[in-house]
Amino acid sequence: MSAPVLVWLHGDSLSTEDPAVRRYPSAPRVFVFDEPWLRGVRPSFKRLFFLFEGAVDAGAQIRLGDPATEVLSAMEEAGAARLAVTRSPAPRFDEWMEALHGRVDLEVVEPEPWIRIPDAFPLRRFTPFWKKLGAEWS
Amino acid sequence: MAQWLADRLVGCYAEDRSGAKAAPVQGGREAGLSVLRGFSVVGYATRRNFVPGDLTTVSRLSPYLRHGMLGLAEVAEAVRAEVGRTADAVKFWAELGWRVFWRGLFARLGRSVYSDLEPAKVPLGSGTMPPEVERGETGLVCMDETVRELVATGYIHYHARMWFASYLVHHRKVSWREGERFFYRHLLDGDPASNALSWQWVASTFSSKPYFFNRENVEKYTAGRWCARCQARCPFDGSYSALETRLFGGKL
Numbered sequence: 001m002s003a004p005v006l007v008w009l010h011g012d013s014l015s016t017e018d019p020a021v022r023r024y025p026s027a028p029r030v031f032v033f034d035e036p037w038l039r040g041v042r043p044s045f046k047r048l049f050f051l052f053e054g055a056v057d058a059g060a061q062i063r064l065g066d067p068a069t070e071v072l073s074a075m076e077e078a079g080a081a082r083l084a085v086t087r088s089p090a091p092r093f094d095e096w097m098e099a100l101h102g103r104v105d106l107e108v109v110e111p112e113p114w115i116r117i118p119d120a121f122p123l124r125r126f127t128p129f130w131k132k133l134g135a136e137w138s
Numbered sequence: 139m140a141q142w143l144a145d146r147l148v149g150c151y152a153e154d155r156s157g158a159k160a161a162p163v164q165g166g167r168e169a170g171l172s173v174l175r176g177f178s179v180v181g182y183a184t185r186r187n188f189v190p191g192d193l194t195t196v197s198r199l200s201p202y203l204r205h206g207m208l209g210l211a212e213v214a215e216a217v218r219a220e221v222g223r224t225a226d227a228v229k230f231w232a233e234l235g236w237r238v239f240w241r242g243l244f245a246r247l248g249r250s251v252y253s254d255l256e257p258a259k260v261p262l263g264s265g266t267m268p269p270e271v272e273r274g275e276t277g278l279v280c281m282d283e284t285v286r287e288l289v290a291t292g293y294i295h296y297h298a299r300m301w302f303a304s305y306l307v308h309h310r311k312v313s314w315r316e317g318e319r320f321f322y323r324h325l326l327d328g329d330p331a332s333n334a335l336s337w338q339w340v341a342s343t344f345s346s347k348p349y350f351f352n353r354e355n356v357e358k359y360t361a362g363r364w365c366a367r368c369q370a371r372c373p374f375d376g377s378y379s380a381l382e383t384r385l386f387g388g389k390l
């Protein structure tokens with residue numbers, strides 16, 4: 001039997017269609033309000049409530065604190081041995097992964113993009129980008 | 139529920155505890171799907187630039203796309219299922235394409251999206267956010283209404299975002315980063331990539347020229363509803379070439 005999994009949902013992928021949720025549909029889910037970051041940025045409450053509704057709708061347990069710490073305690077509470085999370089391009093995502101590296105069995109799930117941008121493709125102006133990569137939709 | 143959450147998140151949001159209210163639109167995939175079902179792309183290509191009071195010319199899907207409550211592929215396919223490949227669909231897909239483009243840049247550049255990506259094509263200022271602009275008390279109805287709507291609802295139309303950004307950066311000579319932070323705090327779709335890079339696009343640090351507009355443009359796309367009740371001396375009045383001279387000292 002495979003190890004029990006916890007799925008971590010973040011603000012880029014807050015739904016039951018999240019790729020990590022789809023891979024582990026019956027695993028418990030957690031969403032963390034990143035308290036240190038929020039105290040710095042102080043977004044409007046409307047934004048936070050919108051995320052909260054998204055997390056509720058996605059069936060996630062909701063926590064407040066430092067994300068890496070909170071995810072670790074959520075794993076412990078759930079008796080999970082593995083953490084699955086969908087990749088995000090945000091630099092904070094890489095920082096979290098670094099903080100968790102070596103501390104948990106971590107599975108980063110790659111989202112299936114609508115349009116894939118090859119690594120070597122130059123991103124300078126929209127028009128040439130769309131002409132080439134958006135051809136199917138133009 | 140909003141009260142309950144506001145108590146738990148004290149210190150994490152901009153408003154006073156008593157001003158902490160839910161947005162007029164609901165978060166979550168279910169709510170997003172219902173907005174998607176209610177959207178028709180028919181007429182989008184010609185109507186999207188218009189800013190009517192009820193904002194029905196655009197999809198308002200951005201907060202759901204931003205937070206992955208809906209996916210770009212499913213939204214693109216829903217439009218294809220509705221009308222196939224029409225001029226409206228093609229225009230709409232290109233807008234989704236902008237999101238892909240900005241996110242792609244963000245994946246490569248990370249926090250550098252918050253620094254000028256190119257030298258500005260016109261002199262820019264480094265001012266801070268004027269308090270009367272942030273409070274929506276400039277006397278310019280178009281700007282004040284934009285701020286009021288942003289703060290009250292967490293959403294403003296694309297054209298209003300452009301006008302406001304251009305006003306702040308090119309008329310008030312405020313650093314685009316200040317405007318970026320202001321939008322980011324309030325927009326339900328506030329996104330590091332789309333927001334910072336759109337501000338850079340307006341400022342001309344990621345475009346070949348600055349974006350600016352005139353009064354005629356605002357009147358046309360709002361059917362005059364803001365200008366009709368504006369008492370201020372309009373800084374946007376004039377031809378594009380007159381504005382070019384006034385703002386940038388000559389033809390671009």
Ligand SMILES: Cc1cc2nc3c(=O)[nH]c(=O)nc-3n(C[C@H](O)[C@H](O)[C@H](O)COP(=O)(O)OP(=O)(O)OC[C@H]3O[C@@H](n4cnc5c(N)ncnc54)[C@H](O)[C@@H]3O)c2cc1C
Binds near residue numbers: 186334
């Ligand atoms: C100064 C400034 C700041 C902006 N900040 C943001 C932001 O933080 N988050 C954000 O999602 N968009 C931002 N935009 C882009 C655009 O204004 C919004 O995406 C759009 O207005 C959202 O409304 P809609 O869903 O009704 O759009 P529609 O016209 O219905 O478009 C459909 C979808 O396409 C995407 N889209 C449309 N236009 C753009 C664009 N120019 N750039 C990127 N994606 C686009 C959005 O995901 C949108 O939901 C900004 C634009 C400006 C000028």
